[in-house]
Amino acid sequence: MNRRPGIKDVAASAGVSIKTVSRVVNAEEAVHPETRARVLHAIQQLGYVPNTAARSLKSGTGGAIGVVIDSLADPFFAALVSAIETRALNEGLSVLVASSSLDPDREREQLLSLVAGHQVAGVIFAPVASEHPYLAPYRTTTPVVAVDRSRAGYDSVVVDDRGAAALAVQQLVDLGHERIAFFDRDERFSTIHRRLSGYLDVLQGAGIEFDPELVSSTVDGDLDYLGEARRLLGLANPATAFFASNAKAAIGLTTALHRIHRQDTAMIAFGDFSFADVLRPGVSCIDQDPFLIGNAAIERLLALREESSGEPREWIVPTALLQRGSGEITGPLAGGSATAPAPASAASTSAAVPAASTPAAVPAASAASTHPAPSARLAEGDVA
Amino acid sequence: MNRRPGIKDVAASAGVSIKTVSRVVNAEEAVHPETRARVLHAIQQLGYVPNTAARSLKSGTGGAIGVVIDSLADPFFAALVSAIETRALNEGLSVLVASSSLDPDREREQLLSLVAGHQVAGVIFAPVASEHPYLAPYRTTTPVVAVDRSRAGYDSVVVDDRGAAALAVQQLVDLGHERIAFFDRDERFSTIHRRLSGYLDVLQGAGIEFDPELVSSTVDGDLDYLGEARRLLGLANPATAFFASNAKAAIGLTTALHRIHRQDTAMIAFGDFSFADVLRPGVSCIDQDPFLIGNAAIERLLALREESSGEPREWIVPTALLQRGSGEITGPLAGGSATAPAPASAASTSAAVPAASTPAAVPAASAASTHPAPSARLAEGDVA
DNA sequence: ACTCGCGGCGACAACGTTGTCAAGCAGTCG
């Protein structure tokens, strides 16, 4: 009925000054144990909870971190945010989520709202625009980490797209395929562009001539999966295998292939998806574990709060190739990311960052145990 | 380099008092158009963004709403939060997410942090504990809406579990099945208990005797799907059809059935999941659209901010039964929730709330267009 | 001419917390 208890009420109840209460709440040293006990008792009794708004008004930086991702409806990003939230809770931080919908204007609006409006203690974002000059005034006080897509000037947590894609395509080549379709090239995403590079790397290495007809392209937004699948299989020299450049494409393609009863083709997907191991034939996947990535990102952000280190750099999170050969069903994790941190990826792309991926992987591993395994993602507690 | 611009800087730059700037920012009436223009210009030039912390300190209630759900790694809840976030953005509100991990203590911690600490403008939560007495002091100022699981004393947005389950089981009965397994009874969830009621309703209505052996039970946490599937199919009088009480069970069961090559059984699942229409045979699903539910919840919350209406009540969101008969593959939405809002559900359970589900469905429908269709959930932009 | 009303605007306090500074108080050392 009365208004919510404030620090003053606690102080009065404990017979001390508000400053002493503040000291107790913030676990400062110089408080007599007996006084501390009295204060804690009063806090308990009144159900006092410190006011975050006043705190961040005073300190200039608040008790939440901001996360801006494409969409929470995307399970990859949802899982990523989940990992972030779990870790943030340990630090006593809350998570403000905002989605960009891949719209640079909305991205700007959301970022400014978080950084300037809510004065978040840090930001993790999946960048959309190529530059974010409006963040400049805040970067001295607010650490920022890019995730999933790297940006110059920001610490970026990404996977080795090019290397992992190469690993996958190599696998198809090793199986004897020479007509490998690159399914769904979407120019909007730099990640996909890098995966295409990996694809081309392997073709060149194997002496296979690149055929542009084997590339499906999303122009802006939608692709007719069924039509594209028919086209690729109907070429004079048809595709015999598919490299699906992202999970969305993989799902669309799988559905299309099932619909036209062409399950005689090989396929590897970038991005794991549930049921990849139930389908016939099983679809091998490059698993980019969102929990690993999310953990690495927040770990990086927390480190940045301590000491805003020198040059921003790219932090590469290992991927795993989940083998699901014809008919044979392998366990979802088959050893897990710990045993299969894509060593071959080092063979292809840019900076391998040993000092980076190792410490990042340690806390990530602990989080993995509290979360569903990647391929069991959809399976978690969806009793809703 | 300088500190971030405050209202004072804007006032100085525009040659007015800070109060006038405040008036302009808050779109109050009594400001001369010319003055307003000057102020807006200054705001623009300085890149001023109002400080949320100060605002909520003054007003006692902040610019964010809190959402507490089981886990963001669960796609159902992730999509639900996504719907909430989209709508909240329209109102100029941010979203603070927190997960309960189904732990009542953690739920309490998270709720208090949001309500008392962050002074959110409202809370939407999937309740875990059966009671939340600690929320009482805040309920006069902070509206609260329960979602997915209903709680007395709170406006609750749920689906008609009992009715929808009955609809599904009836379908199996109509196909001639008499040995229908209830797969995964989990006592922790009241939703599942209600679904079991629907199951029993139909059996009784059809004159089929209930056989406890046909019920699989999760004791606490894990269930051996493969073992249970074998048991049910190995009974003296074996199961010929399955009602999967939730998406997790459906996925586990599907995987198990595929693994032992028993795709000759019928199955209907509560909760849609991607690939339900690709599997052979197709799995019919009761689709509880998280976007619909999320929209209804935030709509309810916003309404509660206006006028804290009288009695809290239950708001029932319609479900759709997605038919995916044997072999025949139906389009994922096949008309969508608009055309199949489970009319039969009215035949079974508690309060049908016409005034409720109708206005809730209107804004929900608009959001559905900006989001992927339910069954395409996994398919959205997962290019990460 | 004097007053009244009103549109436009500003001075000031207050929100709940923490940082700064200094005071009180005992024990210790010279």
Next chain:
DNA sequence: CGACTGCTTGACAACGTTGTCGCCGCGAGT
């Protein structure tokens, strides 16, 4: 015995914003 030290505590300002109140000037009514 006085000064000094270290520990504990409190008074007060400040963070950026909005609510309250009142001032100013102008046109209309008396």
